[in-house]
Amino acid sequence: xxxxxxxxxxxxxxxxxxxxxxxxxxxxxxxxxxxxxxxxxxxxxxxxxxxxxxxxxxxxxxxxxxxxxxxxxxxxxxxxxxxxxxxxxxxxxxxxxxxxxxxxxxxxxxxxxxxxxxxxxxxxxxxxxxxxxxxxxxxxxxxxxxxxxxxxxxxxxxxxxxxxxxxxxxxxxxxxxxxxxxxxxxxxxxxxxxxxxxxxxxxxxxxxxxxxxxxxxxxxxxxxxxxxxxxxxxxxxxxxxxxxx
Amino acid sequence: xxxxxxxxxxxxxxxxxxxxxxxxxxxxxxxxxxxxxxxxxxxxxxxxxxxxxxxxxxxxxxxxxxxxxxxxxxxxxxxxxxxxxxxxxxxxxxxxxxxxxxxxxxxxxxxxxxxxxxxxxxxxxxxxxxxxxxxxxxxxxxxxxxxxxxxxxxxxxxxxxxxxxxxxxxxxxxxxxxxxxxxxxxxxxxxxxxxxxxxxxxxxxxxxxxxxxxxxxxxxxxxxxxxxxxxxxxxxxxxxxxxxxxxxxxxxxxxxxxxxxxxxxxxxxxxxxxxxxxxxxxxxxxxxxxxxxxxxxxxxxxxxxxxxxxxxxxxxxxxxxxxxxxxxxxxxxxxxxxxxxxxxxxxxxxxxxxxxxxxxxxxxxxxxxxxxxxxxxxxxxxxxxxxxxxxxxxxxxxxxxxxxxxxxxxxxxxxxxxxxxxxxxxxxxxxxxxxxxxxxxxxxxxxxxxxxxxxxxxxxxxxxxxxxxxxxxxxxxxxxxx
Numbered sequence: 001x002x003x004x005x006x007x008x009x010x011x012x013x014x015x016x017x018x019x020x021x022x023x024x025x026x027x028x029x030x031x032x033x034x035x036x037x038x039x040x041x042x043x044x045x046x047x048x049x050x051x052x053x054x055x056x057x058x059x060x061x062x063x064x065x066x067x068x069x070x071x072x073x074x075x076x077x078x079x080x081x082x083x084x085x086x087x088x089x090x091x092x093x094x095x096x097x098x099x100x101x102x103x104x105x106x107x108x109x110x111x112x113x114x115x116x117x118x119x120x121x122x123x124x125x126x127x128x129x130x131x132x133x134x135x136x137x138x139x140x141x142x143x144x145x146x147x148x149x150x151x152x153x154x155x156x157x158x159x160x161x162x163x164x165x166x167x168x169x170x171x172x173x174x175x176x177x178x179x180x181x182x183x184x185x186x187x188x189x190x191x192x193x194x195x196x197x198x199x200x201x202x203x204x205x206x207x208x209x210x211x212x213x214x215x216x217x218x219x220x221x222x223x224x225x226x227x228x229x230x231x232x233x234x235x236x237x238x239x240x241x242x243x244x245x
Numbered sequence: 246x247x248x249x250x251x252x253x254x255x256x257x258x259x260x261x262x263x264x265x266x267x268x269x270x271x272x273x274x275x276x277x278x279x280x281x282x283x284x285x286x287x288x289x290x291x292x293x294x295x296x297x298x299x300x301x302x303x304x305x306x307x308x309x310x311x312x313x314x315x316x317x318x319x320x321x322x323x324x325x326x327x328x329x330x331x332x333x334x335x336x337x338x339x340x341x342x343x344x345x346x347x348x349x350x351x352x353x354x355x356x357x358x359x360x361x362x363x364x365x366x367x368x369x370x371x372x373x374x375x376x377x378x379x380x381x382x383x384x385x386x387x388x389x390x391x392x393x394x395x396x397x398x399x400x401x402x403x404x405x406x407x408x409x410x411x412x413x414x415x416x417x418x419x420x421x422x423x424x425x426x427x428x429x430x431x432x433x434x435x436x437x438x439x440x441x442x443x444x445x446x447x448x449x450x451x452x453x454x455x456x457x458x459x460x461x462x463x464x465x466x467x468x469x470x471x472x473x474x475x476x477x478x479x480x481x482x483x484x485x486x487x488x489x490x491x492x493x494x495x496x497x498x499x500x501x502x503x504x505x506x507x508x509x510x511x512x513x514x515x516x517x518x519x520x521x522x523x524x525x526x527x528x529x530x531x532x533x534x535x536x537x538x539x540x541x542x543x544x545x546x547x548x549x550x551x552x553x554x555x556x557x558x559x560x561x562x563x564x565x566x567x568x569x570x571x572x573x574x575x576x577x578x579x580x581x582x583x584x585x586x587x588x589x590x591x592x593x594x595x596x597x598x599x600x601x602x603x604x605x606x607x608x609x610x611x612x613x614x615x616x617x618x619x620x621x622x623x624x625x626x627x628x629x630x631x632x633x634x635x636x637x638x639x640x641x642x643x644x645x646x647x648x649x650x651x652x653x654x655x656x657x658x659x660x661x662x663x664x665x666x667x668x669x670x671x672x673x674x675x676x677x678x679x680x681x682x683x684x685x686x687x688x689x690x691x692x693x694x695x696x697x698x699x700x701x702x703x704x705x706x707x708x709x710x711x712x713x714x715x716x717x718x719x720x721x722x723x724x725x726x727x
Contacts, residue, residue, distance in 0.1 A: 048465065074467040088458035099455040100466035108452040108468060109476075114268055115448045159467055 001026040001195050002047070002078075002163050007056030009042055016042040018219040019056070024163070024212070029189065029196040031206050034216035040199040041083055043216070044167050048080050049073045060163070075104075079161030081152045083168045083199075089141030093132055096140050096151055098123045100158030123158075129191075130154040131184060146177040150184065157188065164189065166198040170205060178202060182209060207231070270442060278435045285424035298423040299495070300539060304532050305434040306491045311515040311527035312441055313484035318513070319521040320445060321477045322457030323374075326382045326509055327389020328485055330369075331362040333396055333504025335486025336493040338362070340409045341402075351415050355490050362486020363479045365392070370478035374471050377460070389506060396501040408500035418494060430491050437484060444480070445524055453477055514553070517560050520567025529568055533694055540689040544615055571597070572702045586711070594706055595658045598672075601699035602654055605679055605692075610643040612692040642686070650679070669707050676700040 002024045009017040017039045024030045032040050045051040047058055049070040057066045065073055088096050101119045102108055127133055130150045135143065140151055149169065156164060169185060170178040182205055189196050200206050206213065206227070213230045215223040223233045230236055285298045310332060317323045338361030343354040373384045396403045403409060418426050444450050452473060455463045460470045493499050502508070511534070519530025537556075541549045564571045574593070621640050637645070657672055676699040683693055706712050 050461075050465075069469070070464045071467045071469045074465050080465060082462075086459060086462045088455050088462065090458055091454060095451060095454075099451050099463075099468075102448045102451065103467040107448045108473070109449055111444045111447045111449040113448065114443075114446050115451045116446070118448060155462070155466060 001028075001061065002197065003059040004043070004047065005057045005059065007043075007046055007053045007058060009039075009046055009051060010054045016219050017046065017053075020216070020219075020221050022214050022221070022224070024195055024197050026195055027193055028211050029198075029209055030212040030214065031210035032197070032199045032214045032216060033201075033203075033206055034199075034222075037218075038216040039219040040216055041167055042219075044080065044165055044199070047073075047165065048078060074159055074161075077160070077162040078165060079156035079159055079163070080165035081149070081156050081167060081169060083171060085145070085148045085152055087140050087148055087151055087155065089139075091140060092136065093127065093138050093140050093143070093151055094123060094136035097126050097154045097158050100155045101126070104159040126154050126157050129157065129188060146173055146181065149173070149181060153185070153188070157192075161194065163195045163197065166196070168199055168201060170200065170202055178205065185209075268443070268446075271439070274435055274439045274442070278431065281431055281435075282428060285422065285427050289422065289424070295422055298427050300535070302423065302427045302430045302495070304535050305430050306488050307512070307515065307531040307535060308528040309434045309437050309491075310485055310488040311512050311519070311531045312438055312524075313481045313488070314512045315516045315521065315524075315527045316441060316445065316453070317477060317481050318516055319523075319526075320450060320457060321453040321474060323377075323474060323478070324382050324513070325373075325389075325478075325481075326386035326513070327392075327506065328385070328481075328512055329504050329506060329508035330385075330389035330392035331366060331482045331485035332489035332492070332508060333392055333499070333501070334365045334482075335359065335362045335489030336499040336503050337396060337403060337409065337489075338486065339490040340412045340493050340499045343412050343414075344409065351413070355494075358490030358493075359483040359487040362489070363483035365486075366479045366482020367475070370475045370482070374474040374478060386506065386509075389504070389509060393501060393504040393506070396504050403501070406501055408498050410498040412493065412497045412499070414494055414497050419497065423495075426495055429494075433487070433491065437487060441484070442524065449473075449476075514557060516567070518556065518567055520569035520571070520573075522566060523569040523573060526567050526569035529698070533568070533691065536689075536694055537691040540612065540691045541615065568698060572698070572705055587714075590712055594712070597702065597706075598654060598658060601676070601695075601702055602650055605676075605683075605696050605699055606643060606646050606650065608695045609646065609683055609686070609688050609692045610639060612689045613639050613642070613686070616687075616689065646682070650675070669713075673700070673703050673707065676703055 004020060004022040007017060007020050008015065020039070020043060022030075022032070022043075032043065034040055042051065046053050049065070049068050049072070052067050057064055059065065060073075060076060060078060063076070065076065068076075088099070091099070098115070098119055099108075101122050102115065105119060107118065124133070124136065127136055130153050132147065132150055132154060135147065140148065143151065153166075153169070156166075166185065170181050173181060185196070186209055188194070198210075210227060213223075213225065213227055214221055215230060215233075215236050217239055222239065223230055223236045225233070284301060288295065288297050310328075314325070314328050317325055317328075335358035339354045339358040342349055342357050343351065369385070369388045373381055373388065376384055397406055399405065400407075418429055420426075452463070452468055455466070456468065456470055456473055464470050489499075489503060492503065515530035515534050516527045517530070518534055519528065520526025537552070538549060541552055560567065566574060574597075575590075617639070620638050653675055657668065657675065676696060680693065680696045680700060683696055
């Protein structure tokens, strides 16, 4: 479904991502872990077109998407959330999702129809799915942090992605919020049959939902495998898991 | 609902559910058109100066220009410092075509103006939209100045600083009373502004606000951001070109000054003054700025720039949302309970009422000083009479307004939460009384406009459902507690 093939990214002399390969099968949940600065977010930005890889190729559905602009990649069926919450802060919750739905339906060039009644049911359905029913009139920037993360997930879902990339979906959340968010993501991924690739700091979260784990360290892949394999990998224990415990 | 969710699970493209709704604003626009249409007859009938017909026409054109500029600035978040270039291009396109092609229909020439504006905006915008914020602003300024210099220096083509004069315009438009010109401009402007209204509320308009709010995210919901910025720029270029052509029609001539960068700052100021994040704000800004310009320049042309600078500082520090933004401003957090919300609403209303009262007295006095300088304690020309306020000096008159007005306002606002329908009427009566007083005192139009804005603010507040509820007027708001 999604295949990253020997991708590197250098910023001047600093190599942020070094020869990383990774693939996610359709309908599977994969996770990228690694200490801060391991290159996880850079890898995501390479996949979604926000950065151009220095070397290597990225395939989605066996199509080469290397170097395509973000809006094209989004339209092909990759949705993502960002590490730092990335919404339209002064728009209402409803408008946040509606814009994404309208964009997905290719209606954004329509200059005469009133947008108010367009895509209403679709937008409300998404808001309900991410647990924001009843908040649609609030200004999104005034929502709590957890709700903003949920909204961001809603924006990502609006373009009906087949692959969802979540960059630290539970960063900065309380244990309760983390549990709720993971339950929400798990439900949505199951219901819609999505392929999920995410990064995460919280090891409990990672080992509870990831089917494949890739461990990155200093820009390179250190280990790859099932949660059990990764947990028992000596390198990983020494360099990564050892640090945090 | 279940069917819609089903479509998402299956991953099919959701059906577009276009609920047919008629836009109620179309009636407001039609009403404005019909009412304003007869203004020249009113002015002529009342024997007022014909200058006002011409002046109002100018306000309409600048309103169109400012509103379209706000599509860039307020809705898309692109601040252009060279927008007057498209005003100039519109004027010159129509002017040159009409002058050089004999027998060309006037309407074809006029229609060429927005096309010319759009073409210029397409070429210039192609380079500008790749940059954002200050770089975009500087680029537009640079291109704008190039356009100005072309108009100013290329004598063979544009007539240089002599301007392009003697453009053929149908006689029926430029008859001496300006009434036909007024109506011609009015119809075009109302139609164009309605078009803008539709655009702002369309999916395209929503997309532009999304780009303003967060271009990165907009890109990753599948919107090609740069291209949409260019679309907005071209659209605004077209409407600015139209405005330029309308200015040309009145003078039957075009001068390079039309494209000068001071015109660009003027439209920027109108939008800031009226309210960046509101649709109709720029109209208020255009009206107010042009009126103040007329009032002040008439007597003291040398202080106009000083006054303008003062107004700009005042807006940027005091009213970052402009006047309309200030009227509409709400301070309601997401998690407030009902009591907190009501409390905030009333506090805000009291504060705004005091500010409007202060502004009324301040500007009323300011224009009184302008009109009859030196008449501090007693008027110079007319004989003083105790019972005729118009014959009082500036200081006693201002003090009287200040003390009586403040006392009444304080009484009205004091027990605000215990009020009823009568209190609401009294609250409205106060600014109306102020308006009548200033009409009686013959305060210049700008002063009257400030008081009028106070009236508008009070009416607007009294019409808000939750405000009426907070005041105990009318029925509670439908979703009051939630």
